[in-house]
Amino acid sequence: MPKIRVLVVDDAVIVRSRVSKILSSDPQLEVVGVAANGRIALAKIPQVNPDVVILDVEMPEMNGLETLASLRQIYPHLPVIMFSTSTQDGASATLEALSLGASDYATKPSNLGSVEAANQHIREELIPKIKLFGQEIPVFSAALATNPIVVPISAKTPRVDVVAIGVSTGGPNALTTLLSALPADFPVPILIVQHMPPMFTQLLAERLSSKCQIPVAEAVPGVVLKPGQAWIAPGDFHLIVERDADAVRLAIHQAPPENSCRPSVDVLLRSVAQVYGAAAIAVILTGMGQDGLHGCQFIREAGGQVLAQDQASSVVWGMPGFVVNAGLANQIVPLEQMASVIMQRICFDKRSGL
Incomplete structure (x- = not known):
């Protein structure tokens, strides 16, 4: 070679x-x-x-x-x-x-x-x-990439109370594309793990907030999650959610890295699955490595939904590729369509009166 x-x-x-x-x-x-x-x-x-x-x-x-x-x-x-x-x-x-x-x-x-x-x-x-x-980036599964498993929206689709996003290489542009397409009255909170060091995540949040209709900020411990707000894990800190008597709050900690990452997508998704159960959507966007794979398994086991970015629109089809290859993705979605697919899945129960 x-x-x-x-x-x-x-x-x-x-x-x-x-x-x-x-x-x-x-x-x-x-x-x-x-x-x-x-x-x-x-x-x-x-x-x-x-x-x-x-x-x-x-x-x-x-x-x-x-x-x-x-x-x-x-x-x-x-x-x-x-x-x-x-x-x-x-x-x-x-x-x-x-x-x-x-x-x-x-x-x-x-x-x-x-x-x-x-x-x-x-x-x-x-x-x-x-x-x-x-060198050429390996293709995880051409069959899955071109013939995605799609779990259709049906009357059994659970309500959605949170969207958790994991992303790495290519993330700033992918997040800009996705978040800027969401309306100002987006009905649930958004949690984001972007693999970046301290300082970068704060500036990324500010940049995204200036381009989006919803506010985007670096996560602040103790804040109550509310609809229409996006929170990014601070560099070098894991981001989790915790439920108290009447609300779900943000928390951060510095436990050891997972998948060589801190913040880690797996850490966030485990806590989201525990707190929100079936009422969660996990979105895995472009990135190298496999952080988020095990977290998506927790989301699916809790009854939640998983969306993975497709290979064609990914800078690196590592993180979403591993999720797809493991059979954990409910749907494989081009980046440009991700916002509308998320909205469809969130709003279905409201349209149906469920």
Whole structure:
């Protein structure tokens, strides 16, 4: 199998050197070039023909956003992974890059205590994503993708009191598409786990709220869930729901990661299944890995419903693919249709007088 060819673009010599050395130590990867800014990178792409570009956000002369915008005009399908700091400016620019067509992002190591810890962070953050985008993404089940199992809405469909969404790679754009299509009087609360570090989730919530008719905010412990409000799990915290005497409230905690994720979709869905039972819809959107798979099993066992994004509209058909392949999806839905399908399933009992 040929090696995956990588171009590293960063204005810092030490970053270019360290990243190149770490990536080159993997037998499946080959660093075919480095560039100190976007102008150099754009000139090098036709020379070195990379499979994946690692792109810094903050650079002189031509920054990452400007580079990405120019690159996408010439190379619309070349995978680009943003490599940014987790500062507020870095996170904001990264979210903008994702909206401009970046494939994914990885955060630069900071305050990890040692060089080896920083190196390990780069290995864990970058290498799996380079391999994911640099080679063909495996198809989980072509038969299921083209012939989805659909559980029809019927008089036995339970009422719905909450929607819980799990998403990772490709999530900011997917959430924008879905949430912006929901009406201001959306009849139930929405809970979201998006795999992102601290700072990113707060900025994502603010960005989504500015584009949607319903308010979107980072989850606040103790808040009572109300219709027409979306809450995003804070980075590095699991999000759960708890029922007290007269209400359902949000709670967060820092139990160990699950599926190498904190926040984890599985953690949220387990609590949703326990608190809401059959009155829950779980929605699994684009993302690498299988976080949410076991949580969807809890939702189905409790009598709830599961919707999975289809392969064609997913940036990565990992999380929804695992759910579909396990036979847990009531329906496989293109992203553009997800909002209307959710509304149909929520509103059926109200139309039927149930």
